[in-house]
Amino acid sequence: MKPSTPLLIDVGSTYFKLGSASETRQWPRDFSRPILEDLMTKCGDEIAAYPPGAIESHVSFEEIRKVHLPRHECSVKGHDNAAITYTFSSVGDPKGIVIDHRALYDGAAIVSTYLEIRPDDVISGLLSFNLDYGLNQLFTTLYNTATLAIHKFVLPADFFTHLIDDGVTVLPLMPIHLSQIFDVDPHRIPQPQHFRRLRAVTSSGGNLTAQMIENVSTHFPDARLYSMHGLSEAFRSAYLDPAQIYIRPDSIGKAVPDVELYILNEQGEACKPREVGELIHRGPASTRATGTPPRPPPGASRASASWRRCSAPKGASPTRSSSPAGTTSTPTRKATSTSSGARTT
The missing domain is CATH 3.40.50.12780 (ANL, N-terminal domain)
Incomplete structure (x- = not known):
């Protein structure tokens, strides 16, 4: 049988309090757990005994759920x-x-x-x-x-x-x-x-x-x-x-x-074993x-950097990855091709 009197929930900074017509009980909060999880672990049986309309809280029960299951809207794009x-x-x-x-x-x-x-x-x-x-x-x-x-x-x-x-x-x-x-x-x-x-x-x-x-x-x-x-x-x-x-x-x-990694020579072709080439990174x-950044002239306080986009080495065909970021081939450092992998030089 569902209780007819309301249940009062007080979520304090260090405790939970549940007050009914017959008694008031208090539990310390566990800060290693989300609020809702901690509350339901300690007081779930008492809360389940009351219909939603019979629950009153100093902090909205729905607000507690939002903290536990947040839904955020963000305008930041992955390529920003x-x-x-x-x-x-x-x-x-x-x-x-x-x-x-x-x-x-x-x-x-x-x-x-x-x-x-x-x-x-x-x-x-x-x-x-x-x-x-x-x-x-x-x-x-x-x-x-x-x-x-x-x-x-x-x-x-x-x-x-x-x-x-x-x-x-x-x-x-x-x-x-x-x-x-x-x-x-x-x-x-x-x-x-x-x-x-x-x-x-x-x-x-x-x-x-x-x-x-x-x-x-x-x-x-x-x-x-x-x-x-x-x-x-x-x-x-x-x-x-x-x-x-x-x-x-x-x-x-x-x-x-x-x-994907490749070792390419100056002609953009895959290096043979023991041939030195350029290591190419393709993917996310x-x-x-x-x-x-250029060296500032005497007396200058700031200097803006001269940026360059990463591009494939001369002779290499541009490649695209399926990554949402739309990444491209990136030239890196010299490497020696081996039969079992690559060795940097």
Whole structure:
């Protein structure tokens, strides 16, 4: 039998209150859960006993549902410019990289696929958000509703404490970091059992040495090491399967999901094995443009960058991807074609 008296719901900043004709009950809120989920878990049986018209709330029940199941309208288009990051690239000149919203999304989705990122993952936020590699960690975290544990590297001891106390499961690094964190007395590095939660270590921004690979294997034995290669004109282009890291450590591996990679010579033809050519990225996560800021004249306060759109190398036929962003071929760096993949030069 349905109660005839109304049920009063009070959603406070730290509690839920349910008041009926006979009693008032209170529950503390769990801030790790959405409001509606927390309310229904604790008070669902009492609320279900009342018809909708008999429920009164200091906060509209429909408003609570909107918070739990939001529907947002957004006028931003995928091809709209979202950010500019800067890189010194392989030639040492500073370049600005224009990134659209779709590239940010695609980069997060692609990396999440081959790293198998989960909502319960804790990603180390060691990298600067000024870099595309660091920015990708932020959007990968949001894409998977995972956790990003921000840390500024100062000393190896603090870094290892960060891994243990924050329960890091995914550790994105650059080769320079791998040199710094293990450049201490081995006896000062915590035992491997303290890093059992760490399941993946990723590296980009340079080549891994045999010593770096050995250090990761020794101190993080439960983690898989992903050698990844991103480019100035693309978030991520290739990764080496962790099972191959000891077999061909100099290889960039294979193309990431939804991306095609080619090594073309100056005639726009596919390179033969051991022939040096240009690495071409076709598919999502390509940036919109790159530009080199000109040196300001004496006394000038600001100088605008001269942007150029990424285009295919001379002799190569333009290609289009099926990506909604309408990405095009992007010239990258020199590479040597091999029978099992590509090696950067």
